[in-house]
Amino acid sequence: MNATRRGLLTALPIVGAGVLGVGFWKMLQGMESGGFDPRAIKNPNVGRPIPEFAMPGLPGLGDGFTDKELKAETRPVLVNFFASWCIPCVQEMPGLRSISRNMPIWGIAYEDKPENASAFVQRDGTPYARVASDRHGRVAIDWGVTGVPESFLVAPGGRILWHGSAALDPQIYDAEIRPRLAGL
Amino acid sequence: MKRLSALLLAVALAGGGIALAVDDPSEMLPNSVQEKRAEAIGAHLRCLVCQNESIEDSSAPLARDLRKVVREQVAAGKSDQQIMDWMGDRYGEFIRLAPQFSWSTALLWLMPALALVAGLVIAWRATRSRIVTPVPLSDDERARLDALSGRE
């Protein structure tokens, strides 16, 4: 083998290691700035119409809702999956209440006993315009939900504009949701 | 991360989830051929809130729900491909433990062949070029050769 080719071959490992190293450095940077989350799961339903569903309501909180009713809304709606057994959901409630002053939030109780969910929602005043019960988590699967809380911004007509998988607060609302509302 | 999956992870790490690994027998299909098929499909689906576990291996509630869906669809006569697509539709590529072949995963899928061919080519060229032009021994090497052959 001639000398140049040999030189190129022996330089390959450091080039490879360098590429990997730069990649890792970018990832670490992204983890610090929040731009890269190795545990993030991309929800493929963003940009698509909402799935079909019909769910009953919770005791004392109305009749539940269907995909048709959600599609028929003339204002954008924030759909929020929650459960009374989920700690971040409890922490999210004050944030949701403050967001509900700006836009309607429809809640879906995920794998929760209806009476527990109902009591949980009503304890400190409900942030939800409407509430439905997804007792066995089957509707959540159609939405691509992996846990609670998760939230979706649904445009009039039923297209999903945004998906968030962190507990909501006014900061996230201002940073992620408000700009998307302005675009409508 | 402040949400349920983090909580689940913590529980799984801590072993709480592991206790649940014994699951509800009623979820298994009575038809053993169908049950085997469901298990094979489930082994290709990632438990989304777990780490590198399939839904068949996991005790997370979401994995249990997805197992149920797989079995319902198997019982309803759906094909493997249809069930995988149904899942991929809802959860994206992330749910497939073996990613589909595409331009972006070509490097991944072709790596076995690529590595093997590269290795063989480098080895072949190295031996061939050496046979064509044997490098003459330097004095130093000759001295070492003598020393080595004397030693053996």
Place this chain on the structure above:
Amino acid sequence: MFGPEQGHFALALACVLALIQFVVPLWGAHKRNARLVAMAPFLAVSQLFALAISFFSLIICAVRDDFSVQNVAANSAASKPLLYKITGVWGNHEGSVLLWTLILGVCGAAVSTFGRNLPDILRGRVLAVLGGVSAGFQLFCLLTSDPFDRVFPAPMDGQGMNPLLQDPGLAFHPPILYTGYVGFAVPFAFAVAALLEGRVDAAWGRWVRPWAVAAWCFLTCGIALGSWWSYYVLGWGGYWFWDPVENASLIPWLTGTALVHSAIVVEKREGLKIWTVLLAIATFSFSLSGTFLVRSGILNSVHAFANDPARGVFILALLALVIGGSLALFAWRAPSLTSGGLFSPVSREGSLVLNNILLCSICAVVVTGTMYPPFMQLLAGRTISVGKPFFDAATIPLTIPLLLAMGVGTALPWKRAQLARTFSHLFVAAILAAIGLVLCFWKFSGALPIACGALAIWVMAASVTDVLRRIGLGHSSRSEMLARAKSLPRSSWGAALAHIGAGITVLGLCGMSGAQHAIVEIHVGETRSLAGDDWTLVNVHDYAGPNYRAMQADIAVRHNGKLVTMLHPEKRDFTTQNQTTTEVAIHTNFITDLYGVVGDRHGTGADATYVLRLHKNPLAPWMWLGGLVMAIGGAFSLSDRRLRVGAPKRSAARTMAKA
């Protein structure tokens, strides 16, 4: 004497000694100053001494329940059993980094002690490289992961330890695995020293190989132990998940296995020199990246227990220095290394080249599969998963030719083989493999397990027949055979054993592919059958353990009405930690495991039903037994006298004369 401040001071002292160990011998070697070079062994031993004091101090802190030490407060508790107070020291990030550096110190001291026959300059350079790596990780320990950090005011009691970690298997798993990882620092240091020196020869191969083999033995044991742990703790019979942390141990194992083989070619034929140097660098680089990148949280792994980007940046800089530095040196100096002798493709060295290509291809697949998801997310913003189905599909086609070549390779002579003779040597092994194939058809189901099972028998048969042929079975008298067996190098015995171990592991994996399980919900007294056995739930009772409440089931397993065993699986509730663990009950006869788990109780009194998970796992123990046999084979070849005395000394004298 052994308080946290003393430990902290000893660690700082070790770091200073390591820095001196890094700089002085290198400078001495450069200036040809024998006295500076000769300081290296002394420095290495003193560094180990300081590290040992430091580590011992941390253990003392844990044993004395000194909760003013942050690390002890966060990971221990007064009520913890003494054994777990000690082993808990390395069950957390800070302690495990300290253990890591301690083992590196042991490696340096071992090179000083056992490397007396090395040329002084080479030994000085090797120790200098080890000192440099040591200093880096001790700085990491001191600056970002200080195990002796204090907390004020000291809490009354510690936060305790995860009950899952209170397990003897897990307590001793990290030291063994780390010894494997860190042990590859020695071949790495030899490679860097050879590049600095600008020459690699047969003697170098002979010096490097025992260190590589020793590290490989520990890594093999570590991986097997980890896999066994998940099998008996996680409670559903899984033994390998292709989790990034498992891959992180498999990747250096694959390159390390390639290294152990290619170093033979350097030693015997002065071939594959550049390649072996690269493998030595790569193996340690993978060990380093594996242990530390997994912890930086980049890889989506269960085991990322140090999710602190600042630590990640420090580690990345350190890795860039160690790996980047050595690879840059490689790119610069390797082209000037002399090429080895020529050889024919059909020869022992040819088969070793093929072995290296296949092992490294498997390694490339595992690396790519592990790295693909984070890089895909970084570059394309897409989240994908790469898991067991991919790894199985991509690695098995490479493993099959590897197994095939393993059998052929041992039968080939060096330099050039005559095919006809080789085939005649392999004839008996081929017949045994054919019989094995029939057996596999009978016992296993599925094309892949049958093919791999037959190949595993082929590997074992080829190893056994090779040894028997070499001691002259069939044409020599008994005493002559005994004499030949005695004079057969231990490394040959070791190699045969290691190959047999690999065959055993593969057979175990094939057997496990036919594992059967059932999940049942039954009353006490009811019986369910699984794979020809009748499992009866005889009784369930509750009892209180030292810090938990347990529900224990008594399950009788009968075969054709005859009692095989009683299994006593448990479910334990640790109330203080609010956690539940399962204690799996396993009965093994080394052919089949009967594996029982008890789950939830539904209902109360006589009406109560219990969920049971029952497994029948054929050949399961062979998976780990094979790993143990492989490691024993490695240890056996380490005891080969040729590896320690003789040639290196003479060559050493010559190198000194040249210097």
